[in-house]
Amino acid sequence: MTAAAAGLATANESRTGTIKARIDESINELLASLPQPENLTAVERRGIIARYTAVLEGNFIYWMTGAYLSVRSDEARAKIMDNLREEVRDCHPGMMRRFAIAAHAIPTDADAQAVHRDLMNVRLFIGRLSAVPILVTMAFFEGFIQRFMSYLAELARRQGSVEMEYTDVHGVCDVTHTQELFRALQAEMVLECPLPEKEMFEGVELLRRLIKSIVLNEMNTRRGSHVRQGNRDFGDSADCQGRPQESASPDR
Numbered sequence: 001m002t003a004a005a006a007g008l009a010t011a012n013e014s015r016t017g018t019i020k021a022r023i024d025e026s027i028n029e030l031l032a033s034l035p036q037p038e039n040l041t042a043v044e045r046r047g048i049i050a051r052y053t054a055v056l057e058g059n060f061i062y063w064m065t066g067a068y069l070s071v072r073s074d075e076a077r078a079k080i081m082d083n084l085r086e087e088v089r090d091c092h093p094g095m096m097r098r099f100a101i102a103a104h105a106i107p108t109d110a111d112a113q114a115v116h117r118d119l120m121n122v123r124l125f126i127g128r129l130s131a132v133p134i135l136v137t138m139a140f141f142e143g144f145i146q147r148f149m150s151y152l153a154e155l156a157r158r159q160g161s162v163e164m165e166y167t168d169v170h171g172v173c174d175v176t177h178t179q180e181l182f183r184a185l186q187a188e189m190v191l192e193c194p195l196p197e198k199e200m201f202e203g204v205e206l207l208r209r210l211i212k213s214i215v216l217n218e219m220n221t222r223r224g225s226h227v228r229q230g231n232r233d234f235g236d237s238a239d240c241q242g243r244p245q246e247s248a249s250p251d252r
């Protein structure tokens with residue numbers, strides 16, 4: 001390795017470290033905002049599991065496929081392919097569905113409607129196929145899921161479920177997935193000019209809003225406000241270039 005290449009690698013490692021710190025901070029903040037399971041009603045617990053399922057079951061593989069299509073380095077492609085292979089081979093959407101069924105939380109039209117706008121914003125962001133911001137977003141998401149699993153499992157247990165394969169698998173395998181995504185990010189950053197911070201973390205912000213829609217929907221409704229306030233600046237204008245909003249349907 002030449003001195004210039006070694007210098008670039010060191011600079012990228014330090015930038016990845018800064019991104020990781022910011023992601024960890026966002027995850028900590030999000031986890032700290034979760035309502036305590038013992039303070040939730042059965043309806044609220046069901047709603048969180050159902051909305052989480054409505055989002056994850058039909059979209060995670062799409063998001064990860066977007067990451068695959070956007071990256072240029074062989075290293076990043078190989079790591080994302082491993083992740084996708086595991087999702088498909090072990091049928092993670094099926095695992096998710098079994099988890100929801102056992103917790104009596106199969107998503108309904110209302111659950112899909114509750115997350116529709118924020119989910120569309122994430123889909124449109126992924127559709128831009130911009131490698132570095134997508135990898136930052138997916139690293140955030142895998143990191144969040146890994147730590148969210150014990151909370152989700154607790155909600156399901158309180159719903160009377162003993163079907164914990166989904167939460168058991170994702171509490172463990174997403175540790176490796178997060179590390180691999182950071183390695184993929186490092187490989188891609190070598191190929192791209194540094195991005196402004198806003199652009200780099202745009203997907204993280206959109207996902208944070210989506211997760212808040214999943215978790216806080218019923219509580220905001222109960223308090224007489226609505227969770228939609230986070231969408232004003234992105235949703236309407238970005239939704240398919242001004243075409244009428246599509247009607248929500250469960251993402252199954």
Ligand SMILES: [Fe+2]
Pocket residue numbers: 060087092170
């Ligand atoms: Fe998965």
